[in-house]
Amino acid sequence: MIAAGQLIFSVAIFLFCFGALTFFTKRSAVVALMGIELMLNGVNLVLVQAGQIYKNAEGTSLVLFVTLVAAAEAALALSIFVILYRKYGTLTLENFRSLKG
Amino acid sequence: MNQATDLIAGAPTVFMWVASFFAIFFALIVFVSSNPISCAVALMGTLFSTAALYFSLGNFFVGAIQILVYAGAIAVLFVFIVMLLDLKPQKLKNLPGRFPYFIFSGLVAGLLALFLFRTIDLVPKGTEDTSASLLSATQYAQYFLSQYQVPFQAAGLLVFGAILGAIVLARGHLGKKERS
Amino acid sequence: MTDVLNIVEAPLSWIILLPAAGALLNGLFRLKPMLNGLLATTLCFSAFILSILQFLKFPEASKLVDPGYLWFQAGHVKAQMGFELTPFMSVMLLIITGVGTLIHLYATSYMSHDKSQARFFSYLNLFVTSMLVLALSSDLIGVFLGWEGVGVCSYLLIGFWFEEDKNARAGMKAFITNRVGDLGFLVALFVAFAYFGTSSVSGIMEWIADPGRAAALPVWVLTVFALAIFWAACGKSAQIPLYIWLPDAMAGPTPVSALIHAATMVTSGILVIVRLWPIFATQTEVLTVIFWVALSTALLAALMALTQRDLKKVLAYSTVSQLGFMFAALGAGAPTAAFFHVVTHACFKALLFLTAGSVIHGMHDEKDIFKMGGLRKKMPWSHLAYLVGCVAIAGFPFTSGFFSKDLILTKVFESRGVLGYGLLLLAAMLTSFYMFRSYFLTFSSTARSHEAEHAHESSAMMIVPLMLLSLLSLLVGWLEIPHMWGHLQYFSHWVESSGAKAVEGHEVEAATEWILMGIATVASLASAFFAYVKYKKGPVTSSENFAWKLSFNKFYVDEIYDSFILKPFRKIGTSLSVWIDEYGVNGTLHGSFASYRITGQLASIFHTGSVQSYALLMLLGLLIVWGVVNVW
Numbered sequence: 001m002i003a004a005g006q007l008i009f010s011v012a013i014f015l016f017c018f019g020a021l022t023f024f025t026k027r028s029a030v031v032a033l034m035g036i037e038l039m040l041n042g043v044n045l046v047l048v049q050a051g052q053i054y055k056n057a058e059g060t061s062l063v064l065f066v067t068l069v070a071a072a073e074a075a076l077a078l079s080i081f082v083i084l085y086r087k088y089g090t091l092t093l094e095n096f097r098s099l100k101g
Numbered sequence: 102m103n104q105a106t107d108l109i110a111g112a113p114t115v116f117m118w119v120a121s122f123f124a125i126f127f128a129l130i131v132f133v134s135s136n137p138i139s140c141a142v143a144l145m146g147t148l149f150s151t152a153a154l155y156f157s158l159g160n161f162f163v164g165a166i167q168i169l170v171y172a173g174a175i176a177v178l179f180v181f182i183v184m185l186l187d188l189k190p191q192k193l194k195n196l197p198g199r200f201p202y203f204i205f206s207g208l209v210a211g212l213l214a215l216f217l218f219r220t221i222d223l224v225p226k227g228t229e230d231t232s233a234s235l236l237s238a239t240q241y242a243q244y245f246l247s248q249y250q251v252p253f254q255a256a257g258l259l260v261f262g263a264i265l266g267a268i269v270l271a272r273g274h275l276g277k278k279e280r281s
Numbered sequence: 282m283t284d285v286l287n288i289v290e291a292p293l294s295w296i297i298l299l300p301a302a303g304a305l306l307n308g309l310f311r312l313k314p315m316l317n318g319l320l321a322t323t324l325c326f327s328a329f330i331l332s333i334l335q336f337l338k339f340p341e342a343s344k345l346v347d348p349g350y351l352w353f354q355a356g357h358v359k360a361q362m363g364f365e366l367t368p369f370m371s372v373m374l375l376i377i378t379g380v381g382t383l384i385h386l387y388a389t390s391y392m393s394h395d396k397s398q399a400r401f402f403s404y405l406n407l408f409v410t411s412m413l414v415l416a417l418s419s420d421l422i423g424v425f426l427g428w429e430g431v432g433v434c435s436y437l438l439i440g441f442w443f444e445e446d447k448n449a450r451a452g453m454k455a456f457i458t459n460r461v462g463d464l465g466f467l468v469a470l471f472v473a474f475a476y477f478g479t480s481s482v483s484g485i486m487e488w489i490a491d492p493g494r495a496a497a498l499p500v501w502v503l504t505v506f507a508l509a510i511f512w513a514a515c516g517k518s519a520q521i522p523l524y525i526w527l528p529d530a531m532a533g534p535t536p537v538s539a540l541i542h543a544a545t546m547v548t549s550g551i552l553v554i555v556r557l558w559p560i561f562a563t564q565t566e567v568l569t570v571i572f573w574v575a576l577s578t579a580l581l582a583a584l585m586a587l588t589q590r591d592l593k594k595v596l597a598y599s600t601v602s603q604l605g606f607m608f609a610a611l612g613a614g615a616p617t618a619a620f621f622h623v624v625t626h627a628c629f630k631a632l633l634f635l636t637a638g639s640v641i642h643g644m645h646d647e648k649d650i651f652k653m654g655g656l657r658k659k660m661p662w663s664h665l666a667y668l669v670g671c672v673a674i675a676g677f678p679f680t681s682g683f684f685s686k687d688l689i690l691t692k693v694f695e696s697r698g699v700l701g702y703g704l705l706l707l708a709a710m711l712t713s714f715y716m717f718r719s720y721f722l723t724f725s726s727t728a729r730s731h732e733a734e735h736a737h738e739s740s741a742m743m744i745v746p747l748m749l750l751s752l753l754s755l756l757v758g759w760l761e762i763p764h765m766w767g768h769l770q771y772f773s774h775w776v777e778s779s780g781a782k783a784v785e786g787h788e789v790e791a792a793t794e795w796i797l798m799g800i801a802t803v804a805s806l807a808s809a810f811f812a813y814v815k816y817k818k819g820p821v822t823s824s825e826n827f828a829w830k831l832s833f834n835k836f837y838v839d840e841i842y843d844s845f846i847l848k849p850f851r852k853i854g855t856s857l858s859v860w861i862d863e864y865g866v867n868g869t870l871h872g873s874f875a876s877y878r879i880t881g882q883l884a885s886i887f888h889t890g891s892v893q894s895y896a897l898l899m900l901l902g903l904l905i906v907w908g909v910v911n912v913w
Binding site for chain 2: 002003004006007008009010011013014015016017018019020021022024025026027028030031033034035037038041044045048049051052057060061063064065067068069070071072073074075076078079080081082083085091092
């Protein structure tokens, strides 16, 4: 039987990998952003668990900051998406290829 | 409290199992669904499950923050945006080279999972130290104002910048035409 | 005569420095016409005075040395730029500087209307310097330096009027053919360093003299050394197969032909061999090779000279032929005879060339003897000089040529028997014939062209050297008379006291010698008479048959060389250049460009413009690094 720590760590891995896959494969920008949020969540889980293992407050502190940054980033990113949508009428990532070449 | 070490080293409780299952389940929904609103709601579900996992680990503070900020603000924001822009379900047109790309990214993610799983054994099991590691919010606050003061203030600045950015973005192209 | 060497120190380097200064000064300063020439002549003359002073030291001293300075030393390879004079070389020095001075004087007037006199006299002095270095050096490396120097000056002077393509090419031909010969000199140098441990001439002679060491050498070393030196001599002294440059060298001004291609440079091969004679004396097979090559050269060149129309070309082939005589003497084991002929030939050949120059000058640069004629009345002094020269070269009794040629013929008879003697006698007869042919066609009968009718005699500055050389051509021979006539054998004395003793042969008795002398005299007189009969009325063109064609076209030797040797080289050269230039250099350049381009094209495959794929690749990269770090 596995220990709790191992289970939680596995969950974190799954979250991270699914988040990555979502980011790589989705065509809509908003959904890709959701993938990023998933990844961050996986990381948070690991951090909290680490805090429990090492018995200090660092894990929790880091989690707090990650959450904070994720919030700010999500807010701004979504604002930008709104503007993009207004300008181009679509959020499909295939259309945004100006970095090509 | 001996509970602390047990929580990591001991067998998972049923609560943990259920929470874990739901976390992964909802994450899968996010990945698979083609409807953006389903994705957003499933994301919210994942966030709640993760919060449950935090609670099961005994870190109530972070769990609360998770529900308040992540599930309560960010996920809501996502839902809001999806509804605002009225994003429709994406029809999967088979673009050339789409399928190999899927396979490739699946492989890479799988490789990543492989690497990560190999490190599970490296996770320490914790010690026999039974001293309290679960702190209350008051104690965390004290930490933030003493040891982690600088990151705390930096985070504040960051949020401030974000607010400014949001305002600029919101007003941006309207600035010249109207004043509101 | 005791064997004690009395080696005396002497300031020999001054003899070389004077013409060197002349070369430098003439090169730097362009003076009024004729002043450059006079400067050059004066410096050459002072070198001559110094040479006389050294010569006078001789019976007391056995060898004069000037230690010079160490040029370079690498391991046990040492090049000491020192100078030494043996009796025979000091006589040669007199010839080089003396005849050189006369030629410089002549050239001052001959070139007085040329537009680059300063350059000419600079080169001429440079030539004299190099020749002196060649003659005086005590080390073979110094000799080689002079050897190369005269080659370079020869190139510069032959191609002096280089604006005309033909002259430049003649210069190149001379230099390149010389270079092929120089390979022999280098091989000899290598052998000297490898087996004798030194390249200094006296060092080598000492080394050889030790019987133990000489016996310990592998049997081929000395033979290779001697053959290599002979090959180098073939290049410089125009023997088969490397004589082809000498006739073409007539493209240069006439004083150049006189100095370089008659008197000095072409004899340097013989000089080196005489200096190294102790080695050659022991190598009988090499001497045989030398003899037969020389004999063939003498005959072949004489046959080619029979039909030439260019006055200078006749003299050029004559030079090749006479050089063959000198080498034949060496091949017969008689260095005295060879050197004796070197000196007499220098006198009368320089005389002939200078006179030819005077004639050509008077004929307004017309060289074709078929267009001359009747110049006896118009150019009396030149006529007299040429007659003396012809008489000397043909070996009429009591001229210098008579004594030297006779000595050679006798020695050849002694060592190579009737066959060698007969063939060489034939060459002598042909010499007499073609020289008198040229004489009669040039000076007798009546003028056959406009230039000939209006020919004028040359200036005093040109006539005086001619007269002096005529005197020498008549008198020098008396310095080495046959034993049966008396005891004036200066040349033998000089050569033998310099270490070159003749190879022991069976001496002929006096009676045989009288007979040989008689045969030779009658033969040359008869040939001259025959030429008189045939050509006194002018050119004879009726007998232009196949033999004539062969002779006139120089036996097609140049053409054969061109198609068998030069063409393949040119082909190899062009194809290599195409290969290396187009495929190698261009290919490398284009290849490197292509590699950059292809790399860029490959890389841009990944630039899809999609942020998601970028993120994917970043993750992949991270995983690779992680994997590599862990595996290692």
